[in-house]
Each structure stands twice: as C-alpha cells, then as structure tokens.
Amino acid sequence: MAISPLQAARAAYKPKLPKSLATHGSAMKAAMGAPTQSVADQDDIKALFPNSYGLPVVTFDAPADTPIAAIKAGVILSGGQAPGGHNVIAGLYDGLKKINAGSELYGFLGGPSGLIDNKYVKFDDAFIDRYRNTGGFDIIGSGRTKLETEEDFDKVIANCKALGITAIIIIGGDDSNTNACVLAEYCVKKNSGILVVGCPKTIDGDMKNEWVEASFGFDTASKVYGELIGNIQRDANSAKKYWHFIKLMGRSASHIALECALKTQPNITLISEEVQEKKMTLTQIVEDIAAVVKKRAAAGKDFGIVLVPEGLLEFLPKTQALIGELNDLLAANAETFDALEDDAKLKFVTEKLPEEMSAAFTGLPLTIKKQLLADRDPHGNVQVSRIETEKLLIEMVEALLKEWKAKGEYKGKFSAVNHFFGYEGRCAAPSNFDADYCYSLGYTASSLIGAGLTGYLSSVRNLTKSADRWIAGGIPLTMMMNMERRHGKSKPVIKKALVELDGKPFKEFVANRDKWAADDEYLYPGPIQYFGPSEVCDITTTTIQIERG
Numbered sequence: 001m002a003i004s005p006l007q008a009a010r011a012a013y014k015p016k017l018p019k020s021l022a023t024h025g026s027a028m029k030a031a032m033g034a035p036t037q038s039v040a041d042q043d044d045i046k047a048l049f050p051n052s053y054g055l056p057v058v059t060f061d062a063p064a065d066t067p068i069a070a071i072k073a074g075v076i077l078s079g080g081q082a083p084g085g086h087n088v089i090a091g092l093y094d095g096l097k098k099i100n101a102g103s104e105l106y107g108f109l110g111g112p113s114g115l116i117d118n119k120y121v122k123f124d125d126a127f128i129d130r131y132r133n134t135g136g137f138d139i140i141g142s143g144r145t146k147l148e149t150e151e152d153f154d155k156v157i158a159n160c161k162a163l164g165i166t167a168i169i170i171i172g173g174d175d176s177n178t179n180a181c182v183l184a185e186y187c188v189k190k191n192s193g194i195l196v197v198g199c200p201k202t203i204d205g206d207m208k209n210e211w212v213e214a215s216f217g218f219d220t221a222s223k224v225y226g227e228l229i230g231n232i233q234r235d236a237n238s239a240k241k242y243w244h245f246i247k248l249m250g251r252s253a254s255h256i257a258l259e260c261a262l263k264t265q266p267n268i269t270l271i272s273e274e275v276q277e278k279k280m281t282l283t284q285i286v287e288d289i290a291a292v293v294k295k296r297a298a299a300g301k302d303f304g305i306v307l308v309p310e311g312l313l314e315f316l317p318k319t320q321a322l323i324g325e326l327n328d329l330l331a332a333n334a335e336t337f338d339a340l341e342d343d344a345k346l347k348f349v350t351e352k353l354p355e356e357m358s359a360a361f362t363g364l365p366l367t368i369k370k371q372l373l374a375d376r377d378p379h380g381n382v383q384v385s386r387i388e389t390e391k392l393l394i395e396m397v398e399a400l401l402k403e404w405k406a407k408g409e410y411k412g413k414f415s416a417v418n419h420f421f422g423y424e425g426r427c428a429a430p431s432n433f434d435a436d437y438c439y440s441l442g443y444t445a446s447s448l449i450g451a452g453l454t455g456y457l458s459s460v461r462n463l464t465k466s467a468d469r470w471i472a473g474g475i476p477l478t479m480m481m482n483m484e485r486r487h488g489k490s491k492p493v494i495k496k497a498l499v500e501l502d503g504k505p506f507k508e509f510v511a512n513r514d515k516w517a518a519d520d521e522y523l524y525p526g527p528i529q530y531f532g533p534s535e536v537c538d539i540t541t542t543t544i545q546i547e548r549g
C-alpha cells in the first residue's frame, strides 16, 4: 500500500513514556491511594455500583513483585474519532507483550457493537506497525452503540469467554467510559473474571478533572483548527472584506473554542458556558456581535473573525429548556414520531410542547427547527454538529445591521462567510504530544490489567512536564460519575467537564478579548510540526499550560 513521505517518516517515531514505565516496563505494582467518592450523587452511585464504588486511585512507580502470566485482551474504539487512537492500541499491544510475550490482543470491529456481535481481528506485529503514529480509527473502526442491557453484557461476556479474553479496554469519551463503568460492575457482579479498563478520548476536551488532565486528541485537533483559523485570519486581514463565522466542534463544552481563541486571538469568541451563566438570549448575542462589527466598521475595518462553539444553542437557557423538553417528548413518542413526514413532525411537536416552549420553537428558522428534531445519537444527545448555528448568527447579525443602517446608526459593509471545522481535525496525524500521551495511556492500560484492576480509567498526569516526568496510574471510573437525565430517565453517567468561568484559561481570554475585538492582534500558529526544535514540536495545549502553569 502506498504511503506518503510524512507517514513513512512518522512510522519510525518512537513515542516517549513516563520514566517509571520506560525503566521497568509494563508489569508494574499498583501503589494504592485512599478510597474515593463519586463527583456527585454519592448515595445513588454507590447503590448502583456496589462492587466498584470507592476504589482507590493507583499509581505505578515500581515493578511487579512476581512475573505475570500471559493475558488475552480485547480492545474497542468508541465514539467520535480523535487523533492518537492508533497509538493507544499500539501502546496497549506493546505493553501486553512486554508483560508476557505470550499475551494476545484482539480488536473488536466498529465500536461496542463489535463486542456484542463478536466481530474481531487478532493483532500481530505487522498489523500494529502499519498504524503506529497515524491518525484515524480505521485500524478497527468505531461506533456509538450503547452497551446498556443485561442481554448485551451477557453476549460480551460469552464472546470474550469463547476467545479466552480476560480483559476489555474501552477507548472512548464520557459516554463510552460510562459504558465501561457499567460493564465493569456487571462483570464483577457476574463473577465473569473479565476486567474492564477505559482510556480518556475525545477531541472535545470535556473528559477531564483533577486526575485526568486532558483527553487525548484535543491537542492535535485544536492545533489543526488553530492552523486553519490563523490562515483565515491572514486572508481576512489581506482582503479586508469578509467577516468569517467559524463554528468549531465540541458537542457540549467550549474547550476547543477557548483553546483556539487563546492560540489565534480572533476578534470575537463565544463561550457557551458564559452565555449560560449570564442567561443570555440569542438576541443579546447577536447584538453583541453586531456592536463589534459596527465599531470595527467605524474604524474602517469591515472584516473580522467570530468563533462559535458547536454546542452554543444548547446553552441558551430558553433553547436548553426547549431541547430538554423535546428530548423527553421524542423519547416518549419515538414510534409515532418516527413514522411521520417532516411537516407532520413539526406540527406534532408544536402541538405537544407546553405553550411557552411551543412559541419559542415556532419562532426559530425552519432549518434550525428541522435540525433540532433530527435523530438523537444512541446516548440521547442532540447531534449539534448538524445544527448550522454559524449561519443562523450570520442571518441575524445581517438583519440587525440592516436595521441600524436604515436608522443611520451603521455605515459599514457586512459580507459574511461561514465555516465549520470539526471533522478536519479528528483524524489528523497525532502531534508529538498526542502520539506520546496516547502510547503512554495504552501502555498504562496494560499495567492496570497486569495488576488485575477493573473499573479503572488509564491515567497519565503531569502533562506540562517532559514525558519522562509524566505519572502513570489509574483512577476509578465511579469517581467521575453523577446522575443525569437521558432519554427521559435519570441515569448514572460520567460528568462532563465544562469550561470553568473562574479558571485561569477563561480569565486570560476575558482579560484580552476587548483588545482582540478592536485591534488585529491575530496569531498564526501554522501547521503542526513533527520534526524540529522541541519548543515547536512538543508544546502541549495552551489551556493546559495556563491551567497547570
């Protein structure tokens, strides 16, 4: 198979590991910390996870006391693609072989459904070598099927037992690791002898907490978007005739938008969490944007850049309540609703919604209404990547500027271009940071399994330091759980980490945004560099640097 010169050069890259693992290999002794609590709803979570609640945080500093027998493990990639997934699998494979050369790794195909339907491949050296340091999830594919029912779990256990597999590694985001947590509990309850370990993946960056400093893929994806935004800024600043509205992925939290703002210093960046905190309406957001357009026009600058987080609409209090109501309504009437034609769907919803919500729904443009009624993902989430918020904002800003112009309050020219950066970043060749971090996460996952641990998330910390100073270990999945409403029911799920408005990265942004709005202080990060000086090639995200000093 033909590969590009960069792929050939990257194939030879040797990812760095934390010193403890690089020195002792992956057969490690787990140093146990104190018992833990879930982030919220402790009584509910404890009752739902009696066998895995309260486990201690573990770290790996010293080698295992005795040799570990060969392990047969199975791995899945779950949810949206994120750069570095292949390196997690490579690290896991190498780690298992290092524990015992007789170990074997199976990859289940197409995400969680592969585990249920028993579709798998068996890895060997040549197979793994083809995917080292490459982007994408094409090694085994991914999917968003939810592992939820006892029937699913029983099939997973039966399939693993038939292959002799005693450990499952789930590489995924908050929803997928929720699956991992529930499956781990079930496997213990059923005395199955199968361990379950997760790895923190998602470009959205919202699977983080005190112990998980970053989800993998966030660094590479935001670097790709940063490059593209920088290029557009140069173009805007050269042509001086367009306002670019750029929607950025991140289904819920605005971490990507904030990171890209700090990297590129655009004129306007909306942060959904702030919009929610200030209980802003769409009209207020539009007025704020139009005010900046007007001010810049008065200074002779009819151009600029606006970054829009993908999940914005879900954070507008009114729309949020509307989406919550729609989710419950659609879940309760799924069969009837699915059988209706588009127009009938709109009518059905308008009639069934409470009066005030129905009015809010009716007031939305038709395209947005249809997008809000589109299928939920298997975890019950609105598929916000399909909602064209950036176009909606352009339309509304344009209309308001027209009004101001008619009143003689605005004299500029507003010509806008819309963009959506999402899929462009999800399968990029992982940055050195993600290549190292992912390989270390996979290697650490093998150590967790080797130590006989289940219900854990592979954790590699101290990420602002060089890789040799990273700390490898595991954190209990139940520690991250709380109760949330999904598909109209209260369910245990891993809590999403939103942008903290009292956190240092957001404060840094606030301290600068007025200056960035008026002046053109654009930064041009350029493409990811894989070879060259460390200060260019090995930098972590701006957010972690600011957060962790």
Ligand code: FBP
Pocket: 078, 079, 080, 081, 082, 173, 174, 201, 202, 203, 204, 249, 250, 251, 310, 383, 384, 385, 426
């Ligand atoms: P994960 O949370 O599974 O990592 O997915 C994140 C994401 O990339 C979001 O940013 C985006 O809204 C969504 O996936 C798109 O999903 P899909 O790939 O199903 O279109």
